[in-house]
Amino acid sequence: MSATALLVNALAFGCLLLSLFKDRGRTADALKAAGRFLSRLGPAVGMVILLIGGILGFLPEGTISGIIGSDGGFGSTLVVALFGAMIYMPALVAFPLAGSLLAEGASVTAIAAFITTLTMVGMVTLPVEIRILGRKLALLRNGLSFVVALIIALLMGRILS
């Protein structure tokens, strides 16, 4: 088991014990909620694991680095960022996918752009956001988030590679 996995499990176990000590009913509710998360996220998690296996196993080596590698330039980063803004994918499953693409030679810039737009910009939730918070605030937040995501990605690419 990796150090991170150990840390996460220790943390969860500690919090669970503390919660159990304080209130058994609430702890049971929390575990039920965790079970609901699992049944909701399960298919997405399975899909991503298979997708990673499929991409890394069947695509010829160099395909990923060819498309979104460091030679792709700003254009490919922009495409990846737009993709991240448009689709909806739980961040929990996006991280392993992003990690596998990074290992296959995708650039840090492209991966950071994808994760940041995926989480910060929500085309799918934009109509709800407009309805509740108003057109001005929602459009400003999503538009600026997209620009900010690109800046963060470019800075990360500069610093980490």
Next chain:
Amino acid sequence: MTRSKSIRSWLLLAAFAGGLVLLSFLLPTQGKRATDITWTYFLDMVQILPAVLVLMGLFGVWISKDAVVRYLGTGSGLRGMGLALLMGTLPTGPLYVAFPMADMFLRKGASVRNVVAFLSAWACIKIPQELVELRFLGPQFMALRLGLTVVFVALMGWTIEAAIHWTEGRRAG
């Protein structure tokens, strides 16, 4: 999620898996590699996902929306911004839960910049999710992205607030 939708996504998963198995028979060498990689990632997930989900469940039970509402809107300046960011990182639901909360904060008189910071933090810096990022993308990537996100989300809050005040001032004048 409705029951039929959930069944549909499991079926989709099964179909995708079936397709990959078929492909593995046609291309055994690549199939072997794909299976090994899938297995490795599966083990990684099994080791970390239950703990992350338990943490999410515990957060949901112990940190209520009411508590978040009570704390946001207090404090001003950097302290207020920091508090807004911190409240946003507590995982108490998906982003669309945060929109009505943000609306309520604005009505209660919280500043636009803090509400924007709260929403953005809610969207992209959830504590259990960061643990998954740490596992699959490494400490450097995770820490750098976290740090840059906090800085830029704060800047974005100020920018949006200035923009909104500017347009409202123009309309009034």
